[in-house]
Amino acid sequence: MTPLMEVVNRLHAGSTITLAFILLLLTSNAVPSTFGHPASGSSEPMQSSGGTGSAYLYTLSVTSDSDSTTLNFTGGPKVLDYSASVVRGEQTGGFSYIAQPDFVAISQGASYGTIAEIQVQLLAIAGTVSGIATISIGNAGSTNVTLSFYNSTESQPFSSFGDIAPGGSSTSTRNFTIDYSPLYANPSDSISEQPIPTSIYHKVMAFYYPWYGNPAGPSGQWYHWVNATQDSIASATDYPLFGAYDSQDQAIITAQILMAREAGIDGFISSWWGIGTFEDHSLSVLLSVAQQMNFTVSVYYETVRNLTATDMVNELTYIVRQYGSNPAFLKEDGRPVIFVYDVNAYGRNATFWLDVRERLESNVGKVYLIGGDGGPNWLSYLNVFDGFHSYVKLSPMLMNGTYNYFTTNMDLGLPGLSWNEALNLISLETPLPVEQKALFFTVIPGMNRTGAYLTGEGPLIVVSRQNGKTYAQYWGNAISSNATGVLITSWNEWHEGTELEPSLQYGFSYLQLTRYWVHKYTQKPEPSVGLPDVQTSVSPPVVSRLPGDLEANFTLTNCGSAPALYTSLTITSGQNLSLTGVTHPGVYLYEENESSDLYSATIPLIMPNTSVSFGVSFALPSDKGTISVATNSFNSGGSSSGTAVSNWELSVMSATRSTTASTTSSSATNSNVSTGTIIIATTSQTMRTTSTALTTYISSSSVSSSSSSAMIADVPEFSYLPVVTIALVSVIILAHILIRRRSGQGVPSSTVTH
Numbered sequence: 001m002t003p004l005m006e007v008v009n010r011l012h013a014g015s016t017i018t019l020a021f022i023l024l025l026l027t028s029n030a031v032p033s034t035f036g037h038p039a040s041g042s043s044e045p046m047q048s049s050g051g052t053g054s055a056y057l058y059t060l061s062v063t064s065d066s067d068s069t070t071l072n073f074t075g076g077p078k079v080l081d082y083s084a085s086v087v088r089g090e091q092t093g094g095f096s097y098i099a100q101p102d103f104v105a106i107s108q109g110a111s112y113g114t115i116a117e118i119q120v121q122l123l124a125i126a127g128t129v130s131g132i133a134t135i136s137i138g139n140a141g142s143t144n145v146t147l148s149f150y151n152s153t154e155s156q157p158f159s160s161f162g163d164i165a166p167g168g169s170s171t172s173t174r175n176f177t178i179d180y181s182p183l184y185a186n187p188s189d190s191i192s193e194q195p196i197p198t199s200i201y202h203k204v205m206a207f208y209y210p211w212y213g214n215p216a217g218p219s220g221q222w223y224h225w226v227n228a229t230q231d232s233i234a235s236a237t238d239y240p241l242f243g244a245y246d247s248q249d250q251a252i253i254t255a256q257i258l259m260a261r262e263a264g265i266d267g268f269i270s271s272w273w274g275i276g277t278f279e280d281h282s283l284s285v286l287l288s289v290a291q292q293m294n295f296t297v298s299v300y301y302e303t304v305r306n307l308t309a310t311d312m313v314n315e316l317t318y319i320v321r322q323y324g325s326n327p328a329f330l331k332e333d334g335r336p337v338i339f340v341y342d343v344n345a346y347g348r349n350a351t352f353w354l355d356v357r358e359r360l361e362s363n364v365g366k367v368y369l370i371g372g373d374g375g376p377n378w379l380s381y382l383n384v385f386d387g388f389h390s391y392v393k394l395s396p397m398l399m400n401g402t403y404n405y406f407t408t409n410m411d412l413g414l415p416g417l418s419w420n421e422a423l424n425l426i427s428l429e430t431p432l433p434v435e436q437k438a439l440f441f442t443v444i445p446g447m448n449r450t451g452a453y454l455t456g457e458g459p460l461i462v463v464s465r466q467n468g469k470t471y472a473q474y475w476g477n478a479i480s481s482n483a484t485g486v487l488i489t490s491w492n493e494w495h496e497g498t499e500l501e502p503s504l505q506y507g508f509s510y511l512q513l514t515r516y517w518v519h520k521y522t523q524k525p526e527p528s529v530g531l532p533d534v535q536t537s538v539s540p541p542v543v544s545r546l547p548g549d550l551e552a553n554f555t556l557t558n559c560g561s562a563p564a565l566y567t568s569l570t571i572t573s574g575q576n577l578s579l580t581g582v583t584h585p586g587v588y589l590y591e592e593n594e595s596s597d598l599y600s601a602t603i604p605l606i607m608p609n610t611s612v613s614f615g616v617s618f619a620l621p622s623d624k625g626t627i628s629v630a631t632n633s634f635n636s637g638g639s640s641s642g643t644a645v646s647n648w649e650l651s652v653m654s655a656t657r658s659t660t661a662s663t664t665s666s667s668a669t670n671s672n673v674s675t676g677t678i679i680i681a682t683t684s685q686t687m688r689t690t691s692t693a694l695t696t697y698i699s700s701s702s703v704s705s706s707s708s709s710a711m712i713a714d715v716p717e718f719s720y721l722p723v724v725t726i727a728l729v730s731v732i733i734l735a736h737i738l739i740r741r742r743s744g745q746g747v748p749s750s751t752v753t754h
Helices: 001-014 025-029 252-264 278-292 308-321 350-364 373-380 395-408 419-427 450-454 466-480 509-522 718-742
Strands: 052-064 066-073 078-088 095-101 103-107 114-124 131-136 142-148 153-163 170-180 189-194 204-208 267-272 296-301 335-341 366-374 387-389 432-436 440-445 485-488 534-544 551-556 564-573 578-583 592-596 598-606 611-619 624-634 640-655 659-662 667-670 673-682 684-685 687-690 697-698 749-751
Touching: 052 066, 052 078, 052 598, 066 432, 078 373, 078 419, 095 114, 095 350, 095 373, 103 114, 103 659, 114 419, 131 153, 131 640, 142 170, 153 170, 204 296, 204 509, 252 509, 252 564, 252 598, 267 278, 267 395, 267 564, 267 697, 278 296, 278 308, 308 350, 350 373, 373 395, 373 564, 373 624, 395 440, 395 466, 419 432, 440 466, 466 509, 485 509, 534 624, 534 640, 551 564, 551 598, 564 578, 578 592, 578 598
Parallel strands: 189 432, 204 267, 204 485, 267 296, 296 335, 335 366, 366 387, 387 440, 440 485
Antiparallel strands: 052 114, 052 142, 052 189, 066 103, 066 131, 078 114, 095 103, 131 170, 142 153, 534 551, 551 611, 564 598, 564 624, 578 611, 592 598, 624 640, 640 673, 640 684, 659 667, 673 697, 684 687, 687 749
16 A cells, blocks of 8 residues: 555545534625635646646644634635545534635634634645635634645645634734645646536526416416416416417427527426426427427426435436437437536535435436535535536626636536545546536526515515616626526526516517527527418308308418417407307417407417418308408517408308208298308408408208207208209309419418518
8 A cells, every 4th residue: 555545545534524504604704706716916827727637635724712713715726625524622512613625614602712623625636826814713712724735655734824812802814825836746646637518518508497287288287377367377477478378288389499599599408396297298298399399408407395315316317217318308428417406405415416426327327417506515516516507696796706606616526526436546546537517607687576476486586677788787797707508597487587488578579689699609690580471361161050150261371481479360350240159179279369259369389381270150140241360470589470461251142941841759940041151352451461352152051850860961852943043153153263263363462561
């Protein structure tokens, strides 16, 4: 056994991670943001990131008999991992401590005068040659600090300093300069640095919530929407242009991906809440659509649930096995990428997550995990996760500070190695793998939790959008930071009012802003997209009930080059004509209103060269009636195709006759039955002009029944003369139709006006 291996074995034996928290200190300075950053007057780093270099083992020892002590470090080595332990003082009453590489705090309260000692063992690469330590002590006692490196035979101090309390009610704060060159002269191992994956670099992804259900959609149930109507949702401050949609509707998902892609977003991070949940089923639908559209999806593993480590291993194993092989699932060199929310929830520390990761990877192979919101002890998770993010910071300044902390302290680390595993590699003189961490900058357009607050879903938080100024501040900071990647909170978290998805309040404006900022961030050319062109036609009407309603089939066809999103359809009946019903087989609608004189709906998606149809029923007019059909569509960038209006006139020819039919038990007489209907379309225009002509003649007759259960379509007896008359009229009108169509008349046309 070499002398260095003996030193490493002593570190193995003496290293335990004990992380207690001092609430008072947490609220003041528990999360410093300057570790590893060159202090004023310090020299530049000895070693740049990338390639190969050296690793250094050293120990920080803090002894104190003061009532309270804090110690801050700036500059110096860049820490990869650390282990903290209490050497003396843990059994004294009122004792508590925090130990991190850049911050140590000891509190003894009334037990001051007893010596307490904290030891932090650190593994680092070279940073700045000199650094600064700041000691603040309370009203009594003293504090001493010693830094020692390990050479081939023993531990050797290379810097010592301390301070004594002034007494009375005063406190003392002093700065000390540390020379790290003796440490850098004694490397413990070499390193092999792994760069940021290209699959992650400069990605722009949005948090996506697949938890919305509507009985009118494929899920067949209300889910997450609270008291949703056609113009408001109690739990959401803003209102979606799609209405209270269903997240399992493929047309909705397709439209969402089209808009996201047009805005420059590379993928969705889909919130996931467990095996067999609503969100789990939605994820399968989302991935199915994303695969067809060459769009990327990852999972946001929700941790604010009472789960054991085994529960999490089972769930994460399920995610990888069930979805990880899908081509649309985000991967890094074949490893599924999973974002993890709030790694600190339920007090889960780094040891907990290392256990989860090791057991997960034994089940499914290597994964790429991006941890979020590590609380006051971010740095302890450095070697558990491959990257880091924060879901939301409520001001651009706070997010900037968080990202600066990431880049200063957490840009390099060990890839899923525990402290003891790293020491074992050193003892074997095996180069340490050091990965560049994927660090994400999170941007938000704003936040408004008014709706959620009023429905009992958490606190009231409002971050004003300021007409896009807030969004611009976040994006400006992300770009100036040259962030590894950018996350957007959110695509559609309607309860918290952070959505980019088009709404009645903001339209497409935040998607258009996103497109602008993504272009500035990635320098990729902005995509161009054409316009949809939705044209309306009507098929020959039929008498659906005698005496009763007339049913016509209106078809909306997208003749344009781009998908039609948010197509608004308005059918208005004029004088002497009333609407009695509308059907739309195969189309899920979430914005739909119907009355006797007006029907309106929002159609989520009509792809180019495809159609959707509506069966519209009218009460038969006594003479004439009119109907107007208006449509307006948007492309995925929010540009409108303009409104097209088509006006149709309905005339009814009626004949009266009496027919008596005998049945086994009774006789019946039908009279005043429509014998035909003529529909004539007149010209119309609003922004976009649609000129349409169509003449149709449908013969119908009185109905006789041969039994009490006979169908309404049974053929009656006719006198010869009416039949001949109807036949002649039919021939004349049908000939007229053919002549007009052969001459090019009667074919719908449109002109787009911008």
